[in-house]
Amino acid sequence: MTKHKAETVNLVIIGSGPAGYTAAIYASRANLFPVLYEGFFSGPAGGQLMTTTDVENFPGFPEGIMGPKLMDQFRNQAARFGTKIISDDVVSVDFSVYPYHVVGKNHEHYAKSVIIATGANAKRLEIPGANEGEFWQRGVTACAVCDGAMPIFRGKDLYVIGGGDSAVEEATYLTKFASKVFIVHRRDELRASKIMAERALSHPKVEILWDSVVTKVDGGHVVEHVVIKNLKTGVETKKPAGGLFFAIGHTPNTAFLKGQVDLHDNGYIKVRDGTRTNLKLVYACGDAMDHVYRQAITAAGTGCMAALDAERDLAAEGLD
Ligand code: NAP
DSSP: OOOOOEEEEEEEEEEEEHHHHHHHHHHHTTTTOOOOOSSSSTTTTTTGGOOOOOOOOSTTTTEEEHHHHHHHHHHHHHHTTTTEEEOOOOHHHHHTTSSSEEEEOOOOOOOOOOEOOOEEOOOOOTTTTSTTTTTBBEEEEEEEEHTTSSEEEEEEEEEEEEHHHHHHHHHEEEHHHHHHHEEOSSSSSSSSHHHHHHHHHHHHTEEEEEEEEEEEEEEESSSEEEEEEEEETOOEEEEEEEEEOSSSSSESSOOTTTTOOOTTTTTBBOTTTTTTTSSTTTTEOGTTTTTSSOOHHHHHHHHHHHHHHHHHHHHHHTOO
């Protein structure tokens, strides 16, 4: 496909999760006429909530709402105030020129300001039975806080893979619903902080399976069993299970920014003074810069902040 002629706009927002859409709602209402690249081939526009079922912790929806429906509503609200939404993936940016150059697979723009809201993806393991089309989202998930309260997990033995703060936090959270929670960790020592590890270890419903991995997920309509392999003995054991939760970290979608904007060693974008990056008029929000909270509501909050920061800085520069 041929690229469209590049125009210069006030603001390009890269990403379409809660952070990107919220930034777009605020920026469009401030008459910045933002252009939002929502992604296309890289994954579903709308971000991680598009692969979630019931969202029960987003304020304003006491009965819960399906993730895709919630993101559709975010998107419609951004469009209603005039955000130009482009179904394309940004493949590169050039922040050495100004206006900044944002290049998608099929579109490109020059931008007086840029908000990066590309999110992060929970890491998953390719275990037989745990993939899309198998038991993914039918008992296998990568977010206990999002999915743990679903009826299919209640009163069941649940398995969490990982040994970091996420794993122990998610295991502790899941004790509210599970009959028992097993943390499956590949080593004999947790990576998690002492205080959080102790909370999990002292919980009567939590047990750690050390030096172990999950080698198979099985069931009927939903997960019913997992197979655990002890790496020291090589012995595999089939155990009844209502769910399997990956808690092995996240990868921020920032690879295309390397060398363009300051990143932490773990790939998350460095921000200071609100949502400002090291570059003037370039902002970051949502999971691309937040590896601690990672919730839809916090992503939306930082999206709002990024739009307000951009609006103020553009006005201060006389560029609005
Ligand atoms: P993390 O600290 O990177 O831990 C990931 C865990 O997953 C590690 O134990 C790792 O094992 C395991 N793992 C990674 N790849 C694996 C694989 N292929 N197979 C099996 N296991 C694998 O990630 P995180 O726990 O998500 O935490 C990320 C950051 O957020 C940390 O800085 C953490 O402190 C922070 N956080 C804070 C809170 C809180 O304060 N409330 C809550 C959650 C997260 P190894 O240990 O063997 O490498």
